[in-house]
Amino acid sequence: MKGERREIDPLRAKARIVHEKLIQAYGQPTWRPHLDAISEVVSTILSQNTNDGNRDRAFNQLRAAFPTWEMVRDAPVEAIAAAINPAGLAPQKAPRIKQALQFITTQRGTLDLDFLKDMPVQQAKEWLMQIKGIGPKTAAIVLLFALGRPAFPVDTHIYRVTRRLGLVDPHMSVEKAHDILEQLLDPEMYYPFHLNVIRHGREVCQARRPRCAACVLKDWCDYYCQNMALRE
């Protein structure tokens, strides 16, 4: 345990520097109202393998066709699939949404996830991950954004950038990366770090050609030190 602390402390310090550099570059993201927890579950299922625009169009079409989540839960899968068509993979996503809403109702007697606010975070994650189609990222999104709980979601940008930086071991699974980043960051950093690292991944640390020369993090980046510094 003592050994683990020795390894993790320098990484916590590095995570804080990265956080501060990104705040300097992009500013402190302000908390904005997010969807309620049930809507967040549905929205994140819709977001799988598509972009934000298609997800939002599908979500709005679903809400227009079925004004309440109870109506979605009780609707035929084919009708849900028709409504969410813009998100793609509708034949897979429609039953997943219906099953998620049915599961919550069966377990709780109602379509309400507010009880997760009072549960320890790890237990709340495990509760959500019983739902088919909900993994650690979706569980953390629902907890952080909809319920204001200290959970850190790791999306594809965060996974790539934090591995390049060396905050997360390059061979570590994305599931494990959730646990590690939660340990490295203070809970009040989760929300701004999440948003700023995603922005950095989209604008600078892109998957195919990271723009290292323009990167404010290069002095703290393992990838840069190992691959790029000698070329400049």
Ligand code: SF4
């Ligand atoms: S230095 Fe390059 S690889 Fe490292 S975080 Fe910046 S853009 Fe990404």
